[in-house]
């Protein structure tokens with residue numbers, strides 16, 4: 001008590017002399033000067049917040065004032081394509097603030113590429129929660145030379161030789177899942193959303209490609225079920241504290257489960273290769289490369305570090321691959337003429353033998369399939385933007401320098417829907433990729449589906465191959481009808497883009513003459 005009084009004499013003077021018994025926490029009593037002081041401090045902070053926002057924004061389009069403290073937090077909780085389009089349409093560069101994070105959005109191809117290709121000024125920021133979920137010492141957070149060197153080692157997991165190893169796993173799992181889809185479809189007349197079933201196919205494929213049989217079935221199921229928690233946490237700006245019950249807290253718990261199994265898989269892969277077995281999955285391939293005496297990048301990788309790399313691949317791929325696949329099914333159902341051409345190509349390359357597993361060499365013979373995959377990813381790019389952060393003042397335009405510490409967000413959508421590169425940009429036209437002299441092919445800078453620069457997607461060939469393979473097998477093994485609703489063309493953003501109705505499809509086995 002005495003010490004409280006001593007610390008706050010001016011606030012307490014009235015209360016402590018006039019009353020018989022002193023209050024337990026006298027300093028909390030309202031008093032005129034305390035209230036005035038508090039109000040003055042709060043007001044100054046609010047004025048400072050607005051002044052800093054206006055100073056950073058300068059002439060860029062965007063609200064003149066930011067909502068105190070939270071800014072556009074409410075909008076970032078429920079992002080919509082319409083909201084983003086409005087923001088992009090407001091200017092090549094525009095400003096917003098969320099939870100006091102100052103954000104500059106870039107809408108043009110020139111500015112977006114400039115951000116992606118200026119590693120001395122800006123580096124990936126993923127989403128605010130990414131470091132909590134992926135662990136801050138994950139390789140994906142490396143920058144500069146360290147990042148380039150680490151990534152060089154990982155490129156070996158995506159060589160043609162490595163992809164050849166993965167094709168067989170992807171082929172057999174797509175068949176297994178289609179059989180399940182057909183059984184479910186046979187039990188009901190209704191079309192079913194493929195949102196979750198496609199995610200499950202992707203997750204099992206990723207886990208088996210990355211870890212082979214070193215993850216038991218029940219663990220694969222557990223990781224797959226819990227992974228949805230991670231997807232839900234991938235908002236542009238999250239609630240700042242990972243308190244129990246928040247999305248980030250739930251995602252961290254999901255990551256712990258996944259990491260436990262991935263570490264065990266890394267250890268088992270080392271044991272398998274040491275026992276002289278041929279690599280059958282990505283982890284084993286990696287271990288085999290590392291133990292080759294001729295390999296220059298040899299060094300020890302702990303089970304934990306290998307698990308973090310695999311987790312980064314899951315994190316980067318699961319949602320984007322699911323989005324790409326779901327729109328692939330939707331586009332093929334809505335464009336029977338394209339599906340017909342895909343089937344003709346399959347017939348030509350596979351000679352009618354649809355039981356024979358696909359190989360990389362067979363996929364090489366399918367240019368129309370590849371064009372279709374490129375086009376579906378262009379029309380509905382799974383990733384519409386990637387947050388970066390400036391590490392120093394970034395003179396992005398003659399009349400604007402992005403302040404240091406700003407979140408800068410290059411957008412991909414506009415580049416991919418630019419009518420100069422892609423005439424009739426909303427149309428789904430795989431043919432635009434077949435002529436080497438077409439505007440699509442002569443403007444490769446516009447194809448930002450996988451980003452650009454030092455952080456461009458490491459798994460892009462893997463992604464194109466896997467989506468192509470699944471759709472190729474689906475086209476020869478199944479028929480599917482799309483129940484079109486008023487939400488089919490509307491987009492919901494859950495980290496990546498999905499049709500709002502979850503893509504309602506009715507599958508049946510394909511009958512051939």
Ligand code: HEM
Nearest residue numbers: 313316317320321324383450451452455456457458459463
């Ligand atoms: C359709 C599927 C996919 C899409 C649309 C996609 C898109 C992207 C994009 C836009 C980026 C950021 C690029 C940048 O900042 O310039 C990225 C990065 C990355 N992606 Fe993908 N991705 C896909 C599939 C995959 C797959 C299958 C893997 C791994 C197996 C993967 C692993 C990664 C990694 C590790 C990074 C970070 C690379 C780095 O920082 O060096 N992605 N991806």
